[in-house]
Amino acid sequence: MTETLEYKGYKVENVAGGKADFYVYTDLCKGCGLCIAKCPKQCLKWSKEVGLFQTPAVEPDAAACIGCGACAMTCPDSAIRIERK
Numbered sequence: 001m002t003e004t005l006e007y008k009g010y011k012v013e014n015v016a017g018g019k020a021d022f023y024v025y026t027d028l029c030k031g032c033g034l035c036i037a038k039c040p041k042q043c044l045k046w047s048k049e050v051g052l053f054q055t056p057a058v059e060p061d062a063a064a065c066i067g068c069g070a071c072a073m074t075c076p077d078s079a080i081r082i083e084r085k
């Protein structure tokens, strides 16, 4: 049986020149900052949205993000998803 899970979160549309959408699942983000440290464009910053422990979640600068997915690969809690279009 397949179960569909829904997580709280938000979406930043049209990063990487419109080639991708960027999702952050706030139920999963624990605010560790690893993704910020690993972003090659240094375009991730703390968000006004809060994560699992009421610490800031993250959000990309949509204009600077290249949609490489390094942040999503780095996140130990799978709190980021990059959806290429």
Ligand code: SF4
Pocket (backbone or CB within 6 Å): 038, 039, 040, 041, 042, 043, 044, 060, 064, 065, 066, 067, 068, 069, 070, 071, 072, 082
């Ligand atoms: S997808 Fe790449 S460029 Fe965009 S925020 Fe993540 S690590 Fe940075």
Ligand code: SF4
Pocket (backbone or CB within 6 Å): 028, 029, 030, 031, 032, 033, 034, 035, 036, 051, 057, 058, 074, 075, 076, 077, 078, 079, 080
């Ligand atoms: S998205 Fe993942 S790596 Fe980034 S701060 Fe949240 S838990 Fe840490």
